[in-house]
Amino acid sequence: MASRQPGSKVIICTDGKANTDLGNLEVEGIDARPCLSSTIFYHDLGEYAASQGVTVSVLAIEGTDCRLDELGRLADRTSGKVVVASPHELYTEFEEIIENRTIATHCSVTLLLPTTLCVKGEREAGNRVTREVGNVASDTEITFQFGAREHGSQGEVSAPVAGGRVSVQLQLRYRQKDGHSMLRVLTADKEVTDDSSVVLSSLFLAIIQLNSSQASAALAVRGRFQDAKSEGETQRELMERALEYDRSAEDKLIYSKWLKTMDPIHNSLQNYTRRQSIHSDTLQYLTDMGAALLYSMKNSNRSISLKEKHQH
Structure with a gap:
């Protein structure tokens, strides 16, 4: 139902581990790993929700065990919130989630660096990386790390030279709620110093x-x-x-x-x-x-x- 309208929100409120066939997390021993089928279920559900521009948040009741380490992946993939709240705080939490409106969906950010630099901490290596962000609100902020390429990597590429300049570019692709696809390009030129x-x-x-x-x-x-x-x-x-x-x-x-x-x-x-x-x-x-x-x-x-x- 929510997928019919990009930018929709789904809030899951739970007071314990899922214990039915779909996404069952009620396994033997509280510290046992969830079965593979449940991990795949939440992964696929998160991918589907993100592809439809739907944000899923999870609210767990304080004092219960809901396996948020697994269930939270669904919210994380769709840019939703993961919250542990007491019953009397639920109204406030619901209100905050609903008020934080989605302004764009299917957002991806590409960082382009000169060959003398490389991205750090990302699955992709080298001087270019694309991160799938998904749904974004007006207060969404993401960060990247990058630095000088290590000596000897990528052939004989040298480090940036002090006194020179390097250009860094961000390309933001996203879809407006009316379905229009947009591209925004931001470029910064920075001086190098030692x-x-x-x-x-x-x-x-x-x-x-x-x-x-x-x-x-x-x-x-x-x-x-x-x-x-x-x-x-x-x-x-x-x-x-x-x-x-x-x-x-x-x-x-x-x-x-x-x-x-x-x-x-x-x-x-x-x-x-x-x-x-x-x-x-x-x-x-x-x-x-x-x-x-x-x-x-x-x-x-x-x-x-x-x-x-x-x-x-």
């Missing part, structure tokens, strides 16, 4: 912090917890170096809030995961609270502050 103090003193910390939250959470929801921690620590070192320069009080406050947001990844991810069995020290799966927290971080923007209950 003076780290110039770079560190001019960094836009809010963007660095947003990228760190999104990139670390994206790794964690895929089970790459150690990589997520390493990513966060690398970004933290960069920001601490930047803060040694004359930064505004606002920058320092933003950094302090970011540390609290990143606390589960930096220090206490074990509080949000459960082991598959008592015999396994490596296979971990997210609790509902952990899944909701990390999916929120993965799709966060600069205007979102994670809820206090998720910080404890």
Whole structure:
């Protein structure tokens, strides 16, 4: 029904694991992996919803076990929210989801770099990457990482030369709610410097912090917890170096809030995961609270502050 109107929203409200044939997550032992057919079911459902311009959000009742690590993939693929809420908070959560209107569907973003640079942290390598974003709202923000190409890769391509300039281009393809396909092209021309103090003193910390939250959470929801921690620590070192320069009080406050947001990844991810069995020290799966927290971080923007209950 929702697929008849691109931009529609579906909200799944659940107080426990799915236990019928379709998408059954009620398996033996609370820490067992869901059966393959259920994983495929939610994957295919997410792909279908995204292809129809439908956003799916999942609201789980606090104190229940809904396997949001699996069910949340459906919301994540369609740019929906994953929320754990008490019953008296449901009205507010429904209202927020409905009010955050979809302004475009089938959005994809292509980043084009010169051959001296390469994209980092993406499935595609090289100086070009396309990310399928899907449904977007007016406050949607995504970030990319890129840097100088490592020496010796891609033949004998050299690093950017100090004093020169590099061009970076973004191509945004999306579909308006009336069905029209659109293309927007944004190009930036940047000067290259080898003076780290110039770079560190001019960094836009809010963007660095947003990228760190999104990139670390994206790794964690895929089970790459150690990589997520390493990513966060690398970004933290960069920001601490930047803060040694004359930064505004606002920058320092933003950094302090970011540390609290990143606390589960930096220090206490074990509080949000459960082991598959008592015999396994490596296979971990997210609790509902952990899944909701990390999916929120993965799709966060600069205007979102994670809820206090998720910080404890």
